[in-house]
Amino acid sequence: MKAEWIAVDWGASRLRVWAMQGEDVIAERVSDNELGNLNQQGFELALLELVEDWIGEAPVNAIVCGMLGAGLDWAKAPYNTVPASPLAQSLVKLQSTDPRLQIYGVPGLGQDRPADVMHREETLIAGFLSQNENWDGVICLPGPQTKWVHISANEVVSFQTFMTGEIFDFLSSTSELRHSIGAGWDKTAFFDAMDETLSRPETFAAKLFSIRAQDLLEVQGGEMARARLSGLLVGVELAAARPYWLGQQIAMISADSLMSVYAQALERQGAPVVRHDEKAMTIAGLIQAKKHLASPTHTVH
Amino acid sequence: MKAEWIAVDWGASRLRVWAMQGEDVIAERVSDNELGNLNQQGFELALLELVEDWIGEAPVNAIVCGMLGAGLDWAKAPYNTVPASPLAQSLVKLQSTDPRLQIYGVPGLGQDRPADVMHREETLIAGFLSQNENWDGVICLPGPQTKWVHISANEVVSFQTFMTGEIFDFLSSTSELRHSIGAGWDKTAFFDAMDETLSRPETFAAKLFSIRAQDLLEVQGGEMARARLSGLLVGVELAAARPYWLGQQIAMISADSLMSVYAQALERQGAPVVRHDEKAMTIAGLIQAKKHLASPTHTVH
Numbered sequence: 001m002k003a004e005w006i007a008v009d010w011g012a013s014r015l016r017v018w019a020m021q022g023e024d025v026i027a028e029r030v031s032d033n034e035l036g037n038l039n040q041q042g043f044e045l046a047l048l049e050l051v052e053d054w055i056g057e058a059p060v061n062a063i064v065c066g067m068l069g070a071g072l073d074w075a076k077a078p079y080n081t082v083p084a085s086p087l088a089q090s091l092v093k094l095q096s097t098d099p100r101l102q103i104y105g106v107p108g109l110g111q112d113r114p115a116d117v118m119h120r121e122e123t124l125i126a127g128f129l130s131q132n133e134n135w136d137g138v139i140c141l142p143g144p145q146t147k148w149v150h151i152s153a154n155e156v157v158s159f160q161t162f163m164t165g166e167i168f169d170f171l172s173s174t175s176e177l178r179h180s181i182g183a184g185w186d187k188t189a190f191f192d193a194m195d196e197t198l199s200r201p202e203t204f205a206a207k208l209f210s211i212r213a214q215d216l217l218e219v220q221g222g223e224m225a226r227a228r229l230s231g232l233l234v235g236v237e238l239a240a241a242r243p244y245w246l247g248q249q250i251a252m253i254s255a256d257s258l259m260s261v262y263a264q265a266l267e268r269q270g271a272p273v274v275r276h277d278e279k280a281m282t283i284a285g286l287i288q289a290k291k292h293l294a295s296p297t298h299t300v301h
Numbered sequence: 302m303k304a305e306w307i308a309v310d311w312g313a314s315r316l317r318v319w320a321m322q323g324e325d326v327i328a329e330r331v332s333d334n335e336l337g338n339l340n341q342q343g344f345e346l347a348l349l350e351l352v353e354d355w356i357g358e359a360p361v362n363a364i365v366c367g368m369l370g371a372g373l374d375w376a377k378a379p380y381n382t383v384p385a386s387p388l389a390q391s392l393v394k395l396q397s398t399d400p401r402l403q404i405y406g407v408p409g410l411g412q413d414r415p416a417d418v419m420h421r422e423e424t425l426i427a428g429f430l431s432q433n434e435n436w437d438g439v440i441c442l443p444g445p446q447t448k449w450v451h452i453s454a455n456e457v458v459s460f461q462t463f464m465t466g467e468i469f470d471f472l473s474s475t476s477e478l479r480h481s482i483g484a485g486w487d488k489t490a491f492f493d494a495m496d497e498t499l500s501r502p503e504t505f506a507a508k509l510f511s512i513r514a515q516d517l518l519e520v521q522g523g524e525m526a527r528a529r530l531s532g533l534l535v536g537v538e539l540a541a542a543r544p545y546w547l548g549q550q551i552a553m554i555s556a557d558s559l560m561s562v563y564a565q566a567l568e569r570q571g572a573p574v575v576r577h578d579e580k581a582m583t584i585a586g587l588i589q590a591k592k593h594l595a596s597p598t599h600t601v602h
Binding site: 069070071079110111112114115116117145160161162163164166167170171174175176177179201202203204205206207208209210212213214215216217219220236237239240241 | 370371372380411412413415416417418446461462463464465467468471472475476477478480502503504505506507508509510511513514515516517518520537538540541542
């Protein structure tokens with residue numbers, strides 16, 4: 001079975017590929033190797049290993065979203081500055097050694113003030129908009145780095161990245177708090193903590209260590225501690241992201257378990273969200289990106 | 302040369318011992334092994350290895366401050382609740398196998414609301430107060446977990462712990478920001494960032510990722526990024542710790558390089574600080590603690 005073209009989602013820790021026939025997925029494969037620091041040859045080898053039996057003798061196009069723009073010299077693509085359509089720019093042709101593989105990358109989006117970048121989410125957003133034409137509102141993409149994206153007239157108007165997930169992982173598994181964080185989830189503790197920092201975000205820094213202290217003073221269990229830490233962090237994020245969710249129509253795209261945490265938090269604020277499947281949006285976005293192949297492309301060396 | 306008694310500073314990553322003759326230090330040794338998770342035998346062995354030739358056939362007292370209260374079951378000591386003198390409680394007798402070594406621990410301090418604990422700083426504070434009788438003001442102890450301690454009438458009235466140092470280490474060396482953090486220090490960038498989050502702490506969460514984005518958008522170098530990250534974090538801490546430094550007399554005790562960062566930050570806010578040597582305060586505090594040996598002690602099993 002040969003692919004007409006190949007859709008590629010290149011994350012820092014996972015490479016996902018789909019064999020495509022027009023707009024239909026005919027096969028899927030995933031590799032979980034460390035992929036954030038690959039050089040050009042390493043990336044091509046990792047990709048070929050996954051897709052080799054999908055390609056025949058004729059060259060096949062692979063459309064890649066993700067790590068382009070993450071600072072890798074060989075896969076640098078100029079950011080398109082918002083406000084802009086999520087796929088405003090031409091695709092970037094990446095070098096490949098094997099002539100059977102023509103690799104094209106989707107450039108990311110940049111924002112001058114406040115400084116921000118995305119590279120991968122633009123593709124998911126394009127996928128979402130292809131299925132929800134003329135949709136206005138805010139797309140929230142929860143993950144280690146959650147992004148809030150304001151959409152109007154099929155363009156990304158502005159966006160904001162929060163490192164909440166990455167900081168939660170550190171605090172709960174590596175910092176001194178780890179001794180006090182248990183499994184499980186106390187929903188009331190989550191909401192209480194969230195309410196505290198959402199209404200008084202300036203108290204956030206003073207509250208973290210109390211999670212450890214309450215354990216040592218024997219007034220709090222591990223499942224409360226986990227929920228409380230998450231609540232303090234999400235509350236601070238929601239306080240700073242208020243213009244993105246207050247009174248807005250919110251679509252959420254994620255495969256991360258964080259999605260339900262964010263959805264619960266927003267629903268408690270009276271901001272209902274509609275959840276969308278990340279994989280479906282990624283494939284839909286790469287299908288949109290492929291249409292840009294007709295346009296002239298830009299080559300990086 | 303034999304010690305009359307032994308002063309011990311037991312940190313999570315360093316064991317420091319002093320051979321004492323009355324109030325005079327006659328020798329010092331340091332071990333840099335991982336010491337945070339030692340069991341009773343492990344701790345006694347690590348200690349004996351450092352001090353064995355300081356002790357003769359008669360039993361010698363070792364006075365230990367530090368990891369007591371850090372959650373180790375064999376070295377649990379009840380926290381004394383503030384307001385309280387830093388050494389309000391009897392020392393805790395720790396079990397030892399070798400009859401030549403009598404080990405006594407200094408209990409920590411606890412605070413109910415907001416929940417907080419200290420175990421080690423109480424000794425440094427006692428040392429400071431022994432040299433500055435009837436001193437009223439705030440002692441700031443910068444480190445991975447910075448503590449602000451309000452002192453009045455020779456008692457600890459209240460205190461507050463901030464995890465700023467630990468979070469800076471994570472963000473600058475492990476999180477995605479690490480790719481953008483360089484060596485060096487841009488003082489202007491530090492002050493600018495500190496001013497931003499000190500005046501508007503609620504914007505903190507929204508500003509972290511811009512450090513990465515400014516690098517990818519090629520508007521900021523690595524030394525600016527390091528100073529800016531530090532400034533954002535210190536500004537948020539100072540905003541929440543304002544009651545501890547505004548209009549107060551401030552003494553700072555630390556051996557950490559963070560001390561000068563905090564001192565610069567406070568001086569910019571018109572809050573001058575007097576810096577004190579951590580080692581001298583530790584030894585002075587252990588000398589004070591030893592005086593409690595005359596009182597009845599509490600034994601843990």
